[in-house]
Amino acid sequence: MTPILEFRDLSKVFFKGEQRVHALAHVTAEVEEGELLAIVGPSGCGKSTLLNLSAGLMEPGTGEVLYRGQPLTRVNTQVSYVTQKDNLLPWRIVEDNVALPLELGAHAKLSKDDRRERIARYIELVGLTGFEKHYPSELSGGMRKRAQLARSLVYEPDVLLMDEPFGALDAQLKLVLQAELLRMWEGTGKTLVFVTHDLAEAITIADRVIVMSSRPGRIRAIEHIDLPRPRDVFGIRFVPGFGDYFERLWSALREDIHQGQEV
Ligand SMILES: Nc1ncnc2c1ncn2[C@@H]1O[C@H](COP(=O)(O)OP(=O)(O)O)[C@@H](O)[C@H]1O
Numbered sequence: 443m444t445p446i447l448e449f450r451d452l453s454k455v456f457f458k459g460e461q462r463v464h465a466l467a468h469v470t471a472e473v474e475e476g477e478l479l480a481i482v483g484p485s486g487c488g489k490s491t492l493l494n495l496s497a498g499l500m501e502p503g504t505g506e507v508l509y510r511g512q513p514l515t516r517v518n519t520q521v522s523y524v525t526q527k528d529n530l531l532p533w534r535i536v537e538d539n540v541a542l543p544l545e546l547g548a549h550a551k552l553s554k555d556d557r558r559e560r561i562a563r564y565i566e567l568v569g570l571t572g573f574e575k576h577y578p579s580e581l582s583g584g585m586r587k588r589a590q591l592a593r594s595l596v597y598e599p600d601v602l603l604m605d606e607p608f609g610a611l612d613a614q615l616k617l618v619l620q621a622e623l624l625r626m627w628e629g630t631g632k633t634l635v636f637v638t639h640d641l642a643e644a645i646t647i648a649d650r651v652i653v654m655s656s657r658p659g660r661i662r663a664i665e666h667i668d669l670p671r672p673r674d675v676f677g678i679r680f681v682p683g684f685g686d687y688f689e690r691l692w693s694a695l696r697e698d699i700h701q702g703q704e705v
């Protein structure tokens with residue numbers, strides 16, 4: 443089967459004045475349709491760059507990104523992207539933020555009723571019913587993430603890219619949102635590419651974890667996570683096998699810490 447996303451020998455160098463930042467080097471990997479893939483790596487190793495490339499928001503220096511076998515040459519409208527920075531529009535209430543993707547492209551043809559139904563359905567799915575009329579500034583960090591998620595899901599994309607979505611949240615809320623994400627995603631056959639710097643989170647969510655090296659980001663290790671589904675986010679640390687996965691992935695990441703890199 444053709445991978446839904448494919449990175450072929452990707453490299454990326456950024457120029458900032460005189461400075462040259464080598465963000466990615468020779469990244470080759472495939473994302474299978476329907477898989478839940480986590481990408482972990484030290485900060486600055488090019489994780490966000492890899493998602494930006496997958497969304498077609500920038501071009502690789504060398505190599506190519508393929509979506510369903512076709513090289514990406516423009517913005518990839520088949521994927522939805524929960525970016526690292528919260529980019530809700532502050533002047534729009536929640537339901538109008540969620541409505542945004544439906545105002546564009548083919549979705550603009552949806553009838554008013556269909557549109558209203560979909561918006562309400564996704565707001566409910568992420569647990570924001572009752573907050574439709576709130577502005578982003580009136581929401582907690584977790585609720586803003588939920589709103590971002592609703593906006594990303596409302597046009598029912600085949601692939602969801604998420605960039606450290608729960609990174610800034612407290613430990614308990616993080617688990618709750620991981621559980622909700624799995625509840626929405628497991629068994630749907632849709633693809634998830636989830637960037638995190640939290641190993642336990644990667645193992646909890648993913649079918650497969652890619653560990654990247656420090657900059658320039660390369661693939662250091664790939665691990666299949668054969669823990670049963672549906673997964674219980676709160677108890678998974680005690681499931682046999684979890685510790686071994688953690689150990690193996692940690693030893694791949696640790697090499698970069700020895701170089702004095704921040705993880
Ligand atoms: N648009 C850009 N212009 C210049 N440098 C950038 C740009 N985007 C990312 N970088 C640099 O590339 C490196 C990788 O960035 P990023 O992909 O954001 O890493 P990560 O998400 O793994 O923390 C960092 O050193 C970052 O400063």
Ligand SMILES: [Mg+2]
Nearest residue numbers: 489490526605
């Ligand atoms: Mg990043």
